[in-house]
Amino acid sequence: MTESKWKSGKPATASPWKKKVVEPARPPVPRQTAADVAGPESRPVRPSGEMRLYGLNACLAAFARRPEQLRKVYLLESRIAELKPVLSWCAGHKLGYRIVEATDLDKLTGSRHHEGICFEMLRPPALGLDELLRTQAPAPAPSLLIWLDGVGNPHNLGALLRSAAHFSVAGVIVPDSSTLDLSGAAARVAEGGAEAVPIVRVDDALVALAMLRSAGYTITATVPRDGEPLYATCLAPRNVLVFGAEGEGMSQTLIDAADRRLSIPGSGIVDSLNISVSAAIVLGEYWRQQHPG
Numbered sequence: 001m002t003e004s005k006w007k008s009g010k011p012a013t014a015s016p017w018k019k020k021v022v023e024p025a026r027p028p029v030p031r032q033t034a035a036d037v038a039g040p041e042s043r044p045v046r047p048s049g050e051m052r053l054y055g056l057n058a059c060l061a062a063f064a065r066r067p068e069q070l071r072k073v074y075l076l077e078s079r080i081a082e083l084k085p086v087l088s089w090c091a092g093h094k095l096g097y098r099i100v101e102a103t104d105l106d107k108l109t110g111s112r113h114h115e116g117i118c119f120e121m122l123r124p125p126a127l128g129l130d131e132l133l134r135t136q137a138p139a140p141a142p143s144l145l146i147w148l149d150g151v152g153n154p155h156n157l158g159a160l161l162r163s164a165a166h167f168s169v170a171g172v173i174v175p176d177s178s179t180l181d182l183s184g185a186a187a188r189v190a191e192g193g194a195e196a197v198p199i200v201r202v203d204d205a206l207v208a209l210a211m212l213r214s215a216g217y218t219i220t221a222t223v224p225r226d227g228e229p230l231y232a233t234c235l236a237p238r239n240v241l242v243f244g245a246e247g248e249g250m251s252q253t254l255i256d257a258a259d260r261r262l263s264i265p266g267s268g269i270v271d272s273l274n275i276s277v278s279a280a281i282v283l284g285e286y287w288r289q290q291h292p293g
Contacts, residue, residue, distance in 0.1 A: 051123050054105070054114040055188030056082070061195040062121055062187075063089075069122040073097035074108055076116035083117065109184055124182065127198045129208055132171045139216025142237035142290055144283075147173040147219075149254050150245035151275055152180050158189025159276035160243075165193030167283040173240070176203040209257055212240055219258045221250065222282060224272045227263035235286050236260075243275055 050071060053059050056079075063070060063086055073090055075083055077099050090097045105114045136143045146169055151157065157180060164172060174180050178201075187194040202208035209219060218236035221227070222243050242258060244250025249272075255261065264273065264281055273281070 049123065050120050051182070052109060052118055052120055052184045053187050054109040054111065054118045054184050055191070056115045056117055057191040058184075058187040058194065059117050059119045060086075061192030062119060065195045066121070066124070070095060070119060071122065072120040074100050074105060074118040074120075076100070076102060076105070079116045111185065111188075113188060115188075124195075124198065127171070127200050129173065129200050129202055129211060132198065132200050133211065133215050136170055136215070139238055143217070143239075144169050144286060145171050145173060145212070145217065145240045146279065147240050147242040147254075148178070148180065148244075148275075149175065149242060149250035150178075151243065152178070152245065153275075154180075154183045154186040155189050156274065156276045157182075158186035158194070160279045161186065161190035161193040161197050163193075163276065163280040163283055165190070165196040167287045169197055169283065171198045171200050173200050173202055173208065175205060176201045205254065206257065213259075218260060220260045220262050221255050221258035222262050222264070222278060223255065224249070225263055227261035229265045230262055230282060230285055231265065233260075233262060235262075235289055237290060239286065241279070241282055241286075243279055245275060 053062055067089055070086075070089070072095065073083070073086060075097065080087065080099070087097055089095070100108075102116070105116065105118055106112055108114075108118050132145075144167070146160070146164060148157075148160075151160075151174075161172070180199075182194055182199060212219065216238045217240045218238065219240050219242065220235070222241060241262075242250060242254060244254075262282070264278060266273075272278070
């Protein structure tokens with residue numbers, strides 16, 4: 001392993017990967033949820049404070065939207081030219097960056113798909129459903145949201161966020177009990193889409209559905225069979241598309257609470273499609289209906 005170059009106005013030192021380096025701990029940034037306000041209930045522990053983003057498009061999208069939340073940059077020497085604006089920002093704001101080897105980035109990110117770049121950044125601020133709804137034009141203006149029930153794979157989340165950004169989805173809703181959250185892997189697969197589509201947590205599904213209906217949304221559950229055929233259905237312009245995980249799918253309670261059920265027609269040879277594929281198909285049809293021609 002060659003020497004790493006550390007840029008922060010100090011001379012280059014030996015690679016920090018050759019020995020243990022202890023850096024001062026930063027206090028985490030709390031992510032308050034409705035459950036935090038209500039009391040110390042039993043719920044999944046989700047990451048807070050800083051996160052490691054990797055993948056060129058994911059990192060550049062995060063820097064473009066929230067450069068003030070950047071804390072540290074690790075990159076290959078071959079990426080310097082593409083990242084000059086980022087490195088200039090680091091120099092101007094006294095943030096260090098390190099030129100490292102690919103094996104170092106493998107260890108930092110836990111992946112070989114880092115594309116030569118890793119950012120340490122603060123996590124995006126938590127957003128409540130009421131806050132999200134305030135950002136939307138009032139009814140009857142078109143607005144599209146996604147609700148995920150039982151989905152837990154970060155790569156599926158990343159692929160879905162990429163499609164959601166492409167088709168201008170305003171946000172993704174997940175139950176507070178879900179382990180699903182934005183990760184470096186999800187952000188990389190999203191190719192920048194994670195910065196455009198916020199993830200919102202709700203701790204009471206029925207209350208959230210009531211809020212959405214009050215804001216003029218139709219709740220549309222996507223089911224493998226026995227729903228209205230997608231291409232023969234006029235989708236409501238103001239819509240919440242509900243998707244469940246492969247296998248067990250979404251909860252029956254959520255299906256029963258939906259205003260409509262929708263199915264994607266196909267040969268029937270397989271039981272269902274991957275969640276990210278299903279979402280892309282339905283989002284594409286929604287976009288076609290809202291933007292004819």
